Amino acid sequence: MRVNFTVNGRQQEADDVWEGESLLYVLRERMGLPGSKNACEQGECGSCTVRLDGVPVCSCLVAAGQVEGREVVTVEGLADFAKQRAEHGCATRACGTSLQDAQQWEAGPQHSQTGEGAELSPIQQAFIDAGAVQCGFCTPGLLVAADELLERNAEPSDADIREALSGNLCRCTGYEKILDAVRLAAARQEEAV
Amino acid sequence: MPQNTPVATAPAGTPTSISQGSRTKGGIGESTLRPDGTLKVTGEFAYSSDMWHEDMLWGHTLRSTVAHAEIKSIDVSEALATPGVYAVLTYDDLPTEVKNYGLEIQDTPVLAHGKVRHHGEPVALVAADHPETARRAAAKIKIEYVELPLITDEASATAPDAVLVHEGRADHHIGHVPHPNILHRQPIVRGNADEAAERADVIVKGDYTFGMQDQAFLGPESGLAVPSEDGGVELYVATQWLHSDLRQIAPVLGLPEEKVRMTLSGVGGAFGGREDLSMQIHACLLALRTGKPVKIVYNRFESFFGHVHRHPAKLHYEHGATRDGKLTHMKCRIVLDGGAYASASPAVVGNAASLSVGPYVLDDVDIEALALYSNNPPCGAMRGFGAVQACFAYEAQMDKLAAELDMDPVEFRQLNAMEQGTLMPTGQPVDSPAPVAELLRRVKARPLPPEQQWLAAGEEADVRALPGGLSNTTHGEGVVRGVGYAVGIKNVGFSEGFDDYSTARVRMEVVGGEPVVTVHTAMAEVGQGGVTVHAQIARTELGVAQVTIRPADTQVGSAGSTSASRQTYVTGGAVKHTCENVREKVLEIGRRRFGSYHPAWATAELRLEGGKVVTDGGEVLADLVDVLESEAVDLELEWRHRPTEAFDLVTGQGNGHVQYSFAAHRAVVEVDTELGLVKVIELAVAQDVGKALNPLSVVGQIQGGTTQGLGVAVMEEIIVDPKTAKVRNPSFTDYLIPTILDTPTIPVDVLELADDHAPYGLRGVGEAPTLSSTPAVLAAIRNATGLELNRTPVRPEHLTGT
Numbered sequence: 003m004r005v006n007f008t009v010n011g012r013q014q015e016a017d018d019v020w021e022g023e024s025l026l027y028v029l030r031e032r033m034g035l036p037g038s039k040n041a042c043e044q045g046e047c048g049s050c051t052v053r054l055d056g057v058p059v060c061s062c063l064v065a066a067g068q069v070e071g072r073e074v075v076t077v078e079g080l081a082d083f084a085k086q087r088a089e090h091g092c093a094t095r096a097c098g099t100s101l102q103d104a105q106q107w108e109a110g111p112q113h114s115q116t117g118e119g120a121e122l123s124p125i126q127q128a129f130i131d132a133g134a135v136q137c138g139f140c141t142p143g144l145l146v147a148a149d150e151l152l153e154r155n156a157e158p159s160d161a162d163i164r165e166a167l168s169g170n171l172c173r174c175t176g177y178e179k180i181l182d183a184v185r186l187a188a189a190r191q192e193e194a195v
Numbered sequence: 196m197p198q199n200t201p202v203a204t205a206p207a208g209t210p211t212s213i214s215q216g217s218r219t220k221g222g223i224g225e226s227t228l229r230p231d232g233t234l235k236v237t238g239e240f241a242y243s244s245d246m247w248h249e250d251m252l253w254g255h256t257l258r259s260t261v262a263h264a265e266i267k268s269i270d271v272s273e274a275l276a277t278p279g280v281y282a283v284l285t286y287d288d289l290p291t292e293v294k295n296y297g298l299e300i301q302d303t304p305v306l307a308h309g310k311v312r313h314h315g316e317p318v319a320l321v322a323a324d325h326p327e328t329a330r331r332a333a334a335k336i337k338i339e340y341v342e343l344p345l346i347t348d349e350a351s352a353t354a355p356d357a358v359l360v361h362e363g364r365a366d367h368h369i370g371h372v373p374h375p376n377i378l379h380r381q382p383i384v385r386g387n388a389d390e391a392a393e394r395a396d397v398i399v400k401g402d403y404t405f406g407m408q409d410q411a412f413l414g415p416e417s418g419l420a421v422p423s424e425d426g427g428v429e430l431y432v433a434t435q436w437l438h439s440d441l442r443q444i445a446p447v448l449g450l451p452e453e454k455v456r457m458t459l460s461g462v463g464g465a466f467g468g469r470e471d472l473s474m475q476i477h478a479c480l481l482a483l484r485t486g487k488p489v490k491i492v493y494n495r496f497e498s499f500f501g502h503v504h505r506h507p508a509k510l511h512y513e514h515g516a517t518r519d520g521k522l523t524h525m526k527c528r529i530v531l532d533g534g535a536y537a538s539a540s541p542a543v544v545g546n547a548a549s550l551s552v553g554p555y556v557l558d559d560v561d562i563e564a565l566a567l568y569s570n571n572p573p574c575g576a577m578r579g580f581g582a583v584q585a586c587f588a589y590e591a592q593m594d595k596l597a598a599e600l601d602m603d604p605v606e607f608r609q610l611n612a613m614e615q616g617t618l619m620p621t622g623q624p625v626d627s628p629a630p631v632a633e634l635l636r637r638v639k640a641r642p643l644p645p646e647q648q649w650l651a652a653g654e655e656a657d658v659r660a661l662p663g664g665l666s667n668t669t670h671g672e673g674v675v676r677g678v679g680y681a682v683g684i685k686n687v688g689f690s691e692g693f694d695d696y697s698t699a700r701v702r703m704e705v706v707g708g709e710p711v712v713t714v715h716t717a718m719a720e721v722g723q724g725g726v727t728v729h730a731q732i733a734r735t736e737l738g739v740a741q742v743t744i745r746p747a748d749t750q751v752g753s754a755g756s757t758s759a760s761r762q763t764y765v766t767g768g769a770v771k772h773t774c775e776n777v778r779e780k781v782l783e784i785g786r787r788r789f790g791s792y793h794p795a796w797a798t799a800e801l802r803l804e805g806g807k808v809v810t811d812g813g814e815v816l817a818d819l820v821d822v823l824e825s826e827a828v829d830l831e832l833e834w835r836h837r838p839t840e841a842f843d844l845v846t847g848q849g850n851g852h853v854q855y856s857f858a859a860h861r862a863v864v865e866v867d868t869e870l871g872l873v874k875v876i877e878l879a880v881a882q883d884v885g886k887a888l889n890p891l892s893v894v895g896q897i898q899g900g901t902t903q904g905l906g907v908a909v910m911e912e913i914i915v916d917p918k919t920a921k922v923r924n925p926s927f928t929d930y931l932i933p934t935i936l937d938t939p940t941i942p943v944d945v946l947e948l949a950d951d952h953a954p955y956g957l958r959g960v961g962e963a964p965t966l967s968s969t970p971a972v973l974a975a976i977r978n979a980t981g982l983e984l985n986r987t988p989v990r991p992e993h994l995t996g997t
Contacts, residue, residue, distance in 0.1 A: 136895060137721060
């Protein structure tokens with residue numbers, strides 16, 4: 003089947019999709035967006051977390067066909083998404099991407115191989131600064147989930163952070179530095195306001 | 196179907212060099228940030244499962260559904276006829292006489308030959324144009340099994356009529372083991388435990404059980420093999436040791452090692468589970484057979500069968516002590532279940548035996564550790580490597596002894612704590628700081644978290660802070676608190692005479708008017724931050740800001756394994772050593788060019804700092820840009836730590852280890868005694884790291900290791916059905932690892948007492964915190980409940996007796 007949906011503000015089309023294929027498979031294998039990770043395919047680990055019409059979901063549990071006509075944000079689009087939110091007060095479907103914006107979308111400037119100079123969202127920068135990244139396999143999903151938390155709760159308590167991220171497994175860090183990163187991003191967000 | 200048509204283009208996701216500048220000195224001791232951090236937070240960092248090649252096929256492994264059986268027949272015809280399938284391979288298709296592989300003993304079949312020895316053993320391979328096509332085709336392969344009797348524990352392994360897991364063993368351990376189903380046995384005898392026992396006022400005995408833990412790295416086994424024009428293969432893979440893989444892969448393929456070009460792809464965690472091969476040979480076989488790139492990605496279910504686990508263990512301990520609290524003797528017997536294939540079991544046995552005493556002074560010991568061959572899943576390396584199981588048992592013993600003597604458990608440990616100069620049971624002196632008593636003092640001195648913290652936020656109980664959490668099972672009724680302590684000792688580096696070296700290539704040149712250094716090693720960056728540290732070492736030694744880290748591959752010499760807490764020590768040591776030699780070459784060039792201008796070139800100690808050559812007095816002699824001009828200095832050198840020796844097979848004596856690492860934990864738990872639910876409130880840790888090259892990363896390692904120890908204390912266990920030897924919970928739904936809600940605050944206290952034998956005085960960091968975390972949590976649960984709890988992980992029914 004053919005599936006049409008918006009990914010990171012850009013209209014996308016996937017052909018020859020099997021009924022059994024997940025959104026995660028289509029993103030990774032058909033759209034060249036491998037940032038969302040596959041670690042359990044059961045919705046237990048959260049490594050494949052994306053926003054679907056603004057709601058964080060495990061993309062491994064979403065059948066690709068269910069996404070027809072909807073909006074998806076992945077880790078690859080998180081920086082742009084956060085930037086738009088900061089500039090327009092909203093980056094979710096509620097305010098939408100204008101047709102003009104969508105048509106003018108292009109991939110970010112090709113950074114050097116290091117990625118240095120890339121424009122990052124506050125939560126992405128905080129993950130680097132706080133040491134919340136080790137192997138990094140859980141990082142994309144955690145970033146999408148943490149960004150969504152900060153969107154709806156600018157000053158989360160530790161218990162709020164733990165609750166919001168409880169669907170995302172990390173095997174490397176023991177979570178302490180992930181908590182640090184979310185606190186740091188919240189504090190920087192507060193300063194910036 | 197095209198056969199052996201070469202392909203040439205580089206696949207998507209091929210790793211590239213990573214360059215990192217620094218506005219500060221960016222050298223050792225600073226918490227510089229990961230050079231791969233930006234790529235990892237933007238989703239651009241390519242893991243092995245992200246590799247992609249035009250026209251690539253997907254490989255799938257068919258695994259045995261039974262644990263021990265003869266294979267009467269395999270029929271692949273229907274699978275092969277499936278549209279979209281390019282190849283189906285079985286044992287009969289292996290191209291050379293080398294059909295087995297293994298880390299130490301080559302006992303593991305690439306594909307099963309006439310027999311399977313454990314549940315999930317690879318039997319056949321399929322390559323197809325879609326992963327689902329490959330999976331469905333594999334399901335059409337018909338295998339006729341005739342089941343054989345099962346070896347599942349020590350009793351069945353050594354019974355008079357026991358079937359042999361491996362017939363006709365010819366490995367180097369068979370001569371000293373009491374039974375062919377015992378893979379390796381290491382006794383250690385020192386002093387006279389029987390005589391010393393007569394001095395004991397109290398004797399404490401215990402039998403302990405340690406469950407099978409999984410590494411549960413988040414990035415499943417995966418990789419891409421691309422056939423190349425010269426008949427060789429390019430292999431992109433996530434591993435812990437490229438050159439060890441290479442040595443095992445090439446002979447099976449019938450290729451010289453230089454035709455198997457390996458590149459480390461992004462690694463999603465390892466923890467020991469990537470020491471053994473998984474899909475490497477399989478992907479290469481399929482690629483060479485079809486002439487197409489082949490990608491294999493395990494799903495989580497398969498990953499549980501795709502790598503070895505931590506050895507489950509049965510441990511018997513006897514300790515004695517005098518009334519005034521001095522240990523008199525220790526006897527122990529540690530039985531590790533190695534499962535169907537050897538993997539790293541012999542080395543795990545050596546560790547379990549030599550570290551079985553713990554960080555204590557004990558002159559009279561009688562120790563035996565062994566690993567079984569069985570039909571259970573193969574076990575091998577996991578963070579802590581044999582020291583973890585022992586620590587769980589000896590720390591339980593320490594608490595029992597303290598209780599018998601009516602002493603404080605921390606004071607009792609401190610009274611018997613080893614220090615620099617103490618002899619190990621192997622007779623080897625501990626010749627660097629061993630601040631065991633001090634680490635315990637530090638965790639004990641920390642203020643305890645407030646009682647009833649679930650009420651901290653207001654009148655209403657915050658269930659998130661209670662056992663059971665959001666399941667809302669209690670508001671504090673039936674909840675009791677406990678506090679427990681533990682301390683452990685782990686060796687660093689490969690032991691028992693292994694030639695444990697690393698190689699580093701370092702190049703210094705001027706690029707764009709700036710001196711830059713390129714570091715190239717084969718070190719597997721698995722998340723630990725080795726790449727960060729290499730850049731720091733290069734800056735410290737060569738005084739530059741800009742460092743480029745080349746991808747790890749087999750075009751440079753071996754860096755050894757990212758295991759045994761050794762990489763910063765050994766590959767870090769190799770980078771330091773090579774940088775020192777590059778510096779000498781640079782200074783030679785400087786002397787040649789500028790020596791006549793300033794006497795200090797000949798007389799002073801010279802350093803490279805801030806892009807300049809400076810004297811030890813701080814006088815600038817020249818800019819590196821002017822010294823080097825268009826010349827590059829480029830060296831590739833090996834570096835080894837001091838040698839070790841094998842343990843005597845009868846007495847266990849020998850200078851077997853390189854270095855030791857120590858950590859202590861204090862656990863605070865709350866237990867819902869009615870439901871048997873445990874919440875760990877705080878897990879404080881103190882560790883001596885010798886020198887923290889990157890404090891942020893060091894703390895991250897300590898917290899991560901601590902959490903894996905927490906996991907095996909209260910939730911993590913691979914359940915193997917003793918009747919069938921089948922794995923019952925191969926998924927993240929049924930094998931639980933700690934979430935952020937299960938993981939408490941982990942305050943870390945880092946000591947830096949230099950080990951003068953090691954580069955910068957550093958001590959390997961990664962494993963020690965995994966040891967003492969588990970027994971500390973168990974001690975706290977015992978303290979809360981008064982139960983004996985001789986098994987880990989603790990399950991609710993162990994606490995409620997239901």
